[in-house]
Amino acid sequence: MISESIVPLFVAIPLAGAFLTALLKRVKGIPDTLGVMSSVFTFALSVFFILRMQAGRVFVLNVGNWGGFHEVLGRIVGIQMVVDGFTIFMLIIVNFVAFLVAVYSVNYMTRYTEKWQFHTLFLLMLAGMNGVLITGDMFNLFVFVEIASIASYALVAFGTEKRELEASFKYAVMGGVASLLILLGVIFLYSATGTLNMGDMRAILADSGQPALIYLVFGLLLTGFGLKAAMVPFHAWLPDAHPSAPAPISAMLSGVLIKALGVYAIARVFFTVFGFPHQVSIILLVLAAVSMGVGALVALRQWDMKRLLAYSSISQVGYIMLGLGIGTELGVLGALFHLFNHSMFKSLLFLDSGAVEYSTGTRDMKEMGGLARKMPVTSGSTLAGAMSLAGIPPFAGFWSKLIIIIAAVQAHHMKLAAWAALMSIVTIAYVLKVTRYAFLGEVRAAFANIREVPAFMRISLVVLALVCILGGLLLVPQVREGFLDPAVRVLIGTGGM
């Protein structure tokens, strides 16, 4: 009973942290302390839930005690918050990355003024993401998507230079369009089913057959959440927005925001509510193939380190979508495992790019060189992240890509499997470009006196690098049974809401 009643704390703790930071901004050290403490608490809470999670168990909470009306009216009144295997899997990822990013920002954000605003917006974004993950209500999902998105628009513009403002404006316009489409989709869905609760919606749609209106809803929601996930025809905002934000925020945006708002929402809505219709599977496969190709090939041409990583995110989200689009148990397992790995190595690489910028003041790889000698921790962790991204065994990224490709072969998508393997070779090429130009070679004269980054930044880098190296252990059957398998079972329909 106690477990259910503390589900809202996933949203309440970061919100309280955000507003207390705004209240106590003048007290020295408070913004940093509250930023780190709030994310520690939410991470501890997600660990608590995964320990309490037995096979197939679902925690359901009726907000405001409206649960009693269920018997009277025959349908669910009010908002439900639901924690099942998939939710807890995402909560662990989001809050773990958020915690490390908060620790990293303690040192990194001293370069900016008004640090408390950063922590307030950061915690609001975290509250929004956690809200998206735990809600079981369609309209509530939209509200939390908006909270996280609006906080991220402001964070992209945090540097308030011309380029940051332009990127933020572009992001805000595209994000606004996405939110509008999602809201329209929710409205049509409500008109077709008469309920906003996801579990009820699934039951009604399964009973009544699918009304013709549902195809319009598919289109609206796929476009809306696809914009948030930056799949290829909808990706134009990402290569501007992600590099323009401060490095910790780039790590959050690329590492977890596009997954919580985009991939998670698509999986939750199309798998749990609509039962994964065949048409959606085909659309996802096509978009995934295009995303993988365009993202990887354009990344190859970039010289700005963060921009290269941003294009790489588009390509890697393509891999995740490929696994989801295949829709078999192995495909979904590969997709979720790659989602986990991508969160870890992409946050790590963005934090590394921030560390390089912190020490050298540049993001242009043509100007760098030989940093491995001056910054051993940064270069070592970059290498770990890069190898995981490139899919070199035994790093974590290798196993997830391997599973996705095997799943594609098993489902007789031979061309897609070949395409995914080919694009992973292109991935190796752009990853080598980063390590070769930034970290190997001779030290430039201008960088003769640079130093390794401060302690808090190093801690985050080392922890994430370790996860990238040891992440493959998640596939060990005993570990998989507790973490990956419950999430897979929710999506392929043998457990969950």
Next chain:
Amino acid sequence: MSKEHEHGMSVIVKTVTRLTVGLIFLYGMYIVLHGHITPGGGFAGGVIIALSFINLDLAFGGKVSGKVFSKGGTSLVEALGAVMFLALALMGLQYGGFFDNFLHPDGEPGDLVSAGIIPLENIAISLKVGAGLFGIFLTLIVLQKFESEKKQ
């Protein structure tokens, strides 16, 4: 001409504002406090309260409301409103759940003081929304002054 007329709009606008601004403020309060039984609530009422301050600034030239509220003051009130809202929601955890209406679970339809925490939440929202909107307005004024100085 008295000193009062150096800034802002014409005498007509100022007189009308002086007569109506108190009523607008009062109407905002009414919308907030009556939010649980008539249309309206914290958001709408908060906007109207903020508009009464904005009205003063527009008519009298941007210095009047500054005596009551600074930009720092608005962000303080805004954060207080949010914390109050969240605290009320969390207090429900003691009694039966998040957002549980622990003060008065079974309200009387149409009775002003029978809705438990709902009016209190409305007040918290009105603080947050009113102060937030007014803070945005003050920021825009500062920005405009900054830009016009740059042009000169």
